[in-house]
Amino acid sequence: MANLLPLTDYATVQTWLDGLRQHWGGDPERDDPERLDILEAFCRFAEKDPDTIIEECVLMRDGEKRIRVKGRRRYADLIVQFQSQVEGSRIKRAKWGNTVRSFLIHNGILLQAGMQA
Numbered sequence: 001m002a003n004l005l006p007l008t009d010y011a012t013v014q015t016w017l018d019g020l021r022q023h024w025g026g027d028p029e030r031d032d033p034e035r036l037d038i039l040e041a042f043c044r045f046a047e048k049d050p051d052t053i054i055e056e057c058v059l060m061r062d063g064e065k066r067i068r069v070k071g072r073r074r075y076a077d078l079i080v081q082f083q084s085q086v087e088g089s090r091i092k093r094a095k096w097g098n099t100v101r102s103f104l105i106h107n108g109i110l111l112q113a114g115m116q117a
Contacts, residue, residue: 004043007036010050012107019106038099045082046075050103057109067109075104076111 007013008029013036020028028035043049048056057071083097101111 004040004049007040007043007050012050012054012103013039016103016106020102035099038096039103041096042079042082042100046078054104054107054109057104065108072109072111075109079111
């Protein structure tokens with residue numbers, strides 16, 4: 001995916017970073033700069049930009065935001081695949097998967113580690 005903008009240009013990434021600031025305090029970009037690199041690697045793996053990932057998981061119905069089960073399931077499965085290809089320890093693989101899950105969760109897409117279809 002060659003045409004990915006800098007991640008902080010995406011509204012969903014700003015939502016995520018703002019949520020991390022509110023929840024944990026501090027500056028998420030400074031405190032764990034690897035977060036954005038992990039999300040970028042996932043976007044390239046999924047061949048989607050961050051905003052598109054969230055759009056594919058959300059459906060607006062009757063003016064209300066609803067979760068698209070199919071989209072959520074697809075990304076839950078992709079996260080499992082993504083983290084399984086990360087080289088290194090089991091802890092590192094879990095961190096990479098949980099970082100992407102955090103992005104989804106802060107954008108209203110609830111997932112659990114190891115969520116299966």
